[in-house]
Amino acid sequence: MRQQHYLVPTLRDVPADAEVASHQLMLRAGLIRQLASGLYTYLPLAQRVLKKIQDIIREEMNKAGAQELLMPALHPAEIWQETGRWDVYGPELMRLSDRHERQFALGPTHEEVVTGLLRDEVKSYKRLPMTVYQIQTKYRDERRPRFGVLRAREFIMKDAYSFDTSREGLDESYRKMYDAYQAIFSRCQLNFRAVEADAGAIGGTGTHEFMVLSDIGEDTIAYCDTCNYAANIEKAEVNQQEYEQVQGSGLPMEKVDTPQAKTIEQLAAMLNVSPSQIIKAVALAVDGQVVVALVRGDFELNEVKVKNLLDADVVELLDEERIRTELGSEPGFIGPVGLDGCKVIADYSIKGMTDALAGANEKDKHVVHVSVDRDFSVECYADLRQISEGDACPRCAGTIHFAKGIEVGHVFKLGTKYSEAMGATFLDENGKEQPMIMGCYGIGVTRTLAAVIEQHHDEHGIIWPRALAPxxxxxxxxxxxxxxxxxxxxxxxxxxxxxxxxxxxxxxxxxxxxxxxxxxxxxxxxxxxxxxxxxxxxxxxxxxxxxxxxxxxxxxxxxxxxxxxxxx
Amino acid sequence: MRQQHYLVPTLRDVPADAEVASHQLMLRAGLIRQLASGLYTYLPLAQRVLKKIQDIIREEMNKAGAQELLMPALHPAEIWQETGRWDVYGPELMRLSDRHERQFALGPTHEEVVTGLLRDEVKSYKRLPMTVYQIQTKYRDERRPRFGVLRAREFIMKDAYSFDTSREGLDESYRKMYDAYQAIFSRCQLNFRAVEADAGAIGGTGTHEFMVLSDIGEDTIAYCDTCNYAANIEKAEVNQQEYEQVQGSGLPMEKVDTPQAKTIEQLAAMLNVSPSQIIKAVALAVDGQVVVALVRGDFELNEVKVKNLLDADVVELLDEERIRTELGSEPGFIGPVGLDGCKVIADYSIKGMTDALAGANEKDKHVVHVSVDRDFSVECYADLRQISEGDACPRCAGTIHFAKGIEVGHVFKLGTKYSEAMGATFLDENGKEQPMIMGCYGIGVTRTLAAVIEQHHDEHGIIWPRALAPxxxxxxxxxxxxxxxxxxxxxxxxxxxxxxxxxxxxxxxxxxxxxxxxxxxxxxxxxxxxxxxxxxxxxxxxxxxxxxxxxxxxxxxxxxxxxxxxxx
The missing domain is CATH 3.40.50.800 (Anticodon-binding domain)
Known part of the structure; x- marks a missing residue:
């Protein structure tokens, strides 16, 4: 291609509104131009790279036995109403009416459309498993589009959906996609981790995020420096069940004045104790019920773990009103001593603590020399804290580090959520109707392009990996x-x-x-x-x-x- | 691919609502499924063919020097307001608002976006010419979607836009696209014609439609059985300037009663004359001015030719009110004799007529033995009639035939319409600002898929041409x-x-x-x-x-x- 007549409008200066390297370089190297907030034109150089990324994705998806199709981007409202998502999706779902005042959405994802399709076209276990995919433009009306194409309102995704007759089948379909994703991001020369993420009610190894390591990432990953363990910090297990505790003084519990000391740091400074000698008590509404969760002061409570432990749908912080009326305590001064009629759960780090410091459930008061079991009891111990940097790896003897990541892919075991809502069933070998067991698998194609630049550049510009170079x-x-x-x-x-x-x-x-x-x-x-x-x-x-x-x-x-x- | 687990839901029966062969076969062979009116999912077999069509298009476009890019499908209203099309496009333009109540359109075409892009990024004649293209999903809210994907509301198009510094440059860019289209549709094994279409104000050979010959087509093509001349019947020239006229009787003009005889056929039957002895007079409002156009009774007036002859913007039939008040005539009985103060133009077929029959400008009256020049005068003669089957070819000695066609492509010289409206200028060699001279070029990708099936099937099903077979x-x-x-x-x-x-x-x-x-x-x-x-x-x-x-x-x-x- 002759550059004289090629549309590569390079820029000398760093555009003022571009915060991150990939956004700056995509503008400066003439890869993109903004049409409106979150809407970009991909200029010829970018389009060549996008095509190579798409070719790689197609090859690996086809190799994994997935079938390419193409569903509409315009979805009739009715199909989103079948799963109830029309009402719950919120303003990110772009909606419009046609000339006959019928309502439509611009698809941000295609679970409804694909589940409706398989429901209508596949009836027998003999036809399953099946994994279908498409590479398509998606829409999400981000409240705050940012970082160029990393968080845009119109973007290209590869989305795939698997349909199986059994959990084992789903595991197998999932593994194929997982392996394909490993191959795809490796071929794109990305430094990435397949990160265990929280699967909610599905549990197990039901979801992985593919994270490109980058300081601009909006997610934090805990990863091992020895083995290939990596997890979203919300998900990362702490397998330590025994903690070394200080030798107790045997002194009785005593109330002390701690005016204005609401945070662990303030308290530790005021009383000159280590945060590891403080019992942090967090009052929660777990599916509406009051629960107090305890964790050592040098750790953070992980609410997702509370949710999974108690098999709950919603875990929220208890509001101040309920802390006072139902818990009989005081916000900022909650402690486990003297609580009545509420469930108290604790992280393993609390077990056997003596001479600890805790909130006194009174304004500006704490109690010292608190001993677990002597002064209060715990209903159950579990892994409830967030993993910390320097923790032992839950898989090996290595050490956990943190990194930021850009999510470029996601594999997820959906189970029967959509097939049950939409009646997508098959007849099994005994002629019995069963819901199809689904997985869904996404790759942000345009986001991958930006992530590649985020990892492959220097102060002079982009350094394309060979496989993707325009x-x-x-x-x-x-x-x-x-x-x-x-x-x-x-x-x-x-x-x-x-x-x-x-x-x-x-x-x-x-x-x-x-x-x-x-x-x-x-x-x-x-x-x-x-x-x-x-x-x-x-x-x-x-x-x-x-x-x-x-x-x-x-x-x-x-x-x-x-x-x-x-x-x- | 193993068919057992491949999503090819074939159907035994012809679906009730599918009128044409391609629509029926696409449903029956498991190529498409409808999600909502005019919205289709392309199943794996169809997607494979679409990809082959797209590959062919890309190859030929790249060979012709066009650069692929990708523009957003969501267009901010402002850019359509710049050209005024936001207000005139009508209900086919799908519109929506984002979460901040800003208005957008789903692009049916991209003149505004691409003109804005080139305006901002290209400043000098040195960078031109440039032709850019994209393969993208387009939206048009058809009042009546029909024939499956042939007239859908969401469809894939290849659209290209050329930018030149001169008319000669545009001619060259246009020729390259024309040749690329010939190659593309030939490789798709289509029996098609590149048909001259009306270019309106641009004139010359400014637009061609690529028509796949098919009885289900909605356009009529006039084509030569000898050379490769083909034109939309609105556009086809009649180069006959001399017509054989009957030997005049010399009898004076005479008024006759012709009650209820409003059409040529009724009149010919009533008075037992040939339609070729009748003068058909059509009263028009040409940019508001009254004009009467004459054509022999066995021919049809072509209003597009009147428009081009008089260099007008709008040609409409004169309404009954104005026929009575301004023309002093009577609807159904208009004739050239005795008209006062209006322009009278005539097709060559009128020249030298004698003993003709014409309207008397009175209810239920005609005049007979009318002679041109003796009884009325004509301001100018021109080619004003529609071509007829059996006419001589305007290019060679061949004969004209008619056929129906499906439009799969369109090449069009836009000139400076958009660049002037949006200020897309360049500096010429003398440093003078000039508007870019544009062309636009479209191919209906999904429509091409259907057109291929329309031409390649038998009573048992589809017969894929080798190059496109899934x-x-x-x-x-x-x-x-x-x-x-x-x-x-x-x-x-x-x-x-x-x-x-x-x-x-x-x-x-x-x-x-x-x-x-x-x-x-x-x-x-x-x-x-x-x-x-x-x-x-x-x-x-x-x-x-x-x-x-x-x-x-x-x-x-x-x-x-x-x-x-x-x-x-």
């Missing part, structure tokens, strides 16, 4: 007015394309500095520069990755390209 | 319970795929009749049947196109496939 080679004629340079460049342009390479040819009449800066910004792996030595038949190669340059004889260029690209 | 080979194991058959089929399935062929393998436990009927319906070019002679290592090939069967040794199958596919 072109293999950036051919630059330094001075198009110089006959020798222009003629050699034109000749190489023809040769390289005839040899099957994708070549961007900078044939612009721009200064050399501009051309080189643009080349670094655009980030094509291998640059071939035709400059002053063109008359002697000498050109220069440069690898974008490491800046390595080499002088080459133009007539030997074609035969050297494969090894140059191998290093690129 | 699979190369349909491998059928007649009886999966028979070990010899199953084992040989499995072995061939592996071999054929390893040899690089796309194979649909009917491994279902269905009766042979069902399998064969489905195979004919689905229409894969080459069928390989593993049946009773499997034990002897013998299989049967069958070409879908002509039903030709052949027994083959299984062990020689792989080497015979290329020649079989060549015939398929």
């Amino acid at each position: 072109f293999d080679i950036h051919l630059i004629a330094v001075n198009m007015k110089d006959d020798a340079q222009r003629e050699l460049a034109e000749q190489l342009y023809t040769q390289l394309r005839e040899a099957g390479y994708e070549v961007l040819y900078d044939d612009r009449q721009e200064r050399a500095g501009v051309k080189f800066k643009d080349a670094d910004l655009i980030g094509i792996p291998l640059r071939i520069t035709v400059g002053k030595k063109a008359g002697e038949g000498i050109v220069e190669s440069k690898l974008r990755k490491n800046g390595e340059t080499q002088e080459l004889k133009a007539e030997q260029l074609i035969e050297q390209i494969p090894s140059l690209l191998e290093q690129a | 699979f190369d080979i349909h491998l059928i194991a007649v009886n999966m319970k028979d070990d010899a058959q199953r084992e040989l089929a499995e072995q061939l399935y592996t071999q054929l795929r390893e040899a690089g062929y796309e194979v649909l393998y009917d491994d279902r436990q269905e009766r042979a009749g069902v399998k064969f009927k489905d195979a004919d319906l689905i229409g894969i070019p080459l069928r390989i049947t593993v049946g009773k002679k499997a034990g002897e290592g013998i299989v049967e090939s069958k070409l879908r196109k002509n039903g030709e069967t052949q027994e083959l040794k299984a062990e020689q199958l792989i080497e015979q496939i290329p020649s079989l596919l060549e015939q398929a």
Whole structure:
């Protein structure tokens, strides 16, 4: 492609409103332009990369036995009403009416449409399992679109749905998608982790998020420095059940004044104790019932674990009114001593604590020298705290670290949630009607593009991984007015394309500095520069990755390209 | 792909609401399912064909130098307001509001978005010409969606836009797209014509429609049986300027009673004259001004030609009120004799008529023995009539025939309509600001899929052209319970795929009749049947196109496939 007439509007300056590297570089390298908040045009360079990502996804999905189809983006309201999501989805679901005042949504996801399709078209266990997928534009009316295409309102997704006759079948379908995702993100040269995420009521290993490690990520991942364990911090297990506790003084419990000391830090400073000697008590409404959960002061309570322990639907902090009237306590001064008629659960870290400090359930008061079992009792102990950096890995002897991640993929065992709501059943071998057992699997295609740039750039611009680069080679004629340079460049342009390479040819009449800066910004792996030595038949190669340059004889260029690209 | 677990829900019966062959077959062969009126899911077989059509389009567009990009489907209202189309587009434009009550449209076409993009990103003549394209889902809220995906509300289009600095540049960009379209539709094995259509104010050869010949088409094409001339009947030129007229009797004009004779047919029957002896007078409002256009009774007036002749914006039939008050005539009895103060124009067929019959501008009266020039005068003669079947070709000595066509593509010289409205200018070589000169070029991708089926089917089902077939080979194991058959089929399935062929393998436990009927319906070019002679290592090939069967040794199958596919 000749750059002179190619729509790659590079920018010198960093756009003011772009906060993150990928957003800045996508604007600067001429990959995207914003049409309106959260709506982007993908310019030719970006479209070439998107196509390569999509080709990789298709190959791996097909290899895993998934079938590509294409469902409408416009969904009639009725189908969302069948699952009740029309009412609960909220303002992120973009809605519109047609000329006959019938209501539609722009699909953010396709569980309803695909479940309706399989319900109507597949009747027998003989036809299952089946996994279908599509690569399609999706819509989500984000309250605050940000980071360019990372959080856009119109974006491309690959979404897949599996239909099985048994839990074991679902496990197998899930594993195939999991493996395909590993292959896809590896081929995209991403540094990522498949992270266990909370599966809610489904439990088990029912959901993984594929997280690209990046400081701009909005999720925190706990991962092991030794094995490949990784989990969303909401989900990460703490398998420590025994904690070393201080030797007790045997002193009786005593009430002390702690005016204004509402946080663990304030309290620890005021009374000069370690946070690990404080009992943190969190009052919760668990499906409406009052529950007090205890965790050691140096740890954080994980409400998802409370929810799963008690098999609840909703866990919320108890409001101040109920803390006073039902718990008979005081916000900021809640403690386990003297509570009556409510369930008290505790993290393992509480077990056997003595000489501890706790809220006195009175304004500006705490109690000291508290001993578990002597001064209060706990209904049950469990893993209720959030994992901390430095904790032992729950799988091996390694140590847990935290990282931020960008979610690029998600695999999820849906079970029968949608098939039951929509009556998507099959007849089993005994002629009995059973709901189909479903999984769903998503990849953010446009988000993956941004994540690749987030991980592959330097201060000069993008550094495309070979498999995704919009072109293999950036051919630059330094001075198009110089006959020798222009003629050699034109000749190489023809040769390289005839040899099957994708070549961007900078044939612009721009200064050399501009051309080189643009080349670094655009980030094509291998640059071939035709400059002053063109008359002697000498050109220069440069690898974008490491800046390595080499002088080459133009007539030997074609035969050297494969090894140059191998290093690129 | 194993058919047992492949989503191809074939139907025995013709669906009641499907009127045309392609719609019926797409439903019956399991290619599509309707989600709501005008909204379709493309099932895996259809998606495979769509992908092949898209690949062909991409190849030819890229070869023609066009650059692929991807613009949003959601358009902010403001950009449509810039060209005024927000107000004039009507109910076919689907509109919605986001969570902040900002208005958007779902794009039916992208002139506004692309013109805004080029306006912002391209400033100099040096960067032009440029042609960009995208393959994307479009929306049009059809009042009456019909014929399945032929007239849907959500559909896939390839739309391209060219930007040039001169008329000659536009001609060249247009020619490239025209040639690419010829290549694309030829590769899709369509019997089509590139038809000259009316370009309105642009004139010249400014627009062509690519029409697939089909009785279900909604447009009429005039085409030559000798050369490749073809035109929309609205546009087709009649280059006959001399007509043979009857020898005049010399009798004076005379008024006759013709009660209730309002049509040419009624009049000809009542007075026993040939329609070619009648002067048809049509009263028009041409940009508001009264004009009477004359054409011989055996021809039809072409209002588009009147519009172009008079360089008008709007040509309408004059309403009855104005016929009476301004023309001083009577609806149904208009004639050229005695008209005062209005422009009278005539088709060449009127020139030199004598002894003609015409309206008397009085209720239930006509005049006979009318002679042109003697009894009335004509301001100018021109080609104003619609072409007729049997007319001479305007390009060669051939004869014109009519056909119906399905429009699958359209190339159009836009000129500066959008660039002027939106200020998309460039600086020319003298530093002067000029509006970009645009062309736009569309292909209905999903419509092309249906058009292919419309032209390639028989009473048993679809007959895919090789280049678009969802699979190369349909491998059928007649009886999966028979070990010899199953084992040989499995072995061939592996071999054929390893040899690089796309194979649909009917491994279902269905009766042979069902399998064969489905195979004919689905229409894969080459069928390989593993049946009773499997034990002897013998299989049967069958070409879908002509039903030709052949027994083959299984062990020689792989080497015979290329020649079989060549015939398929």
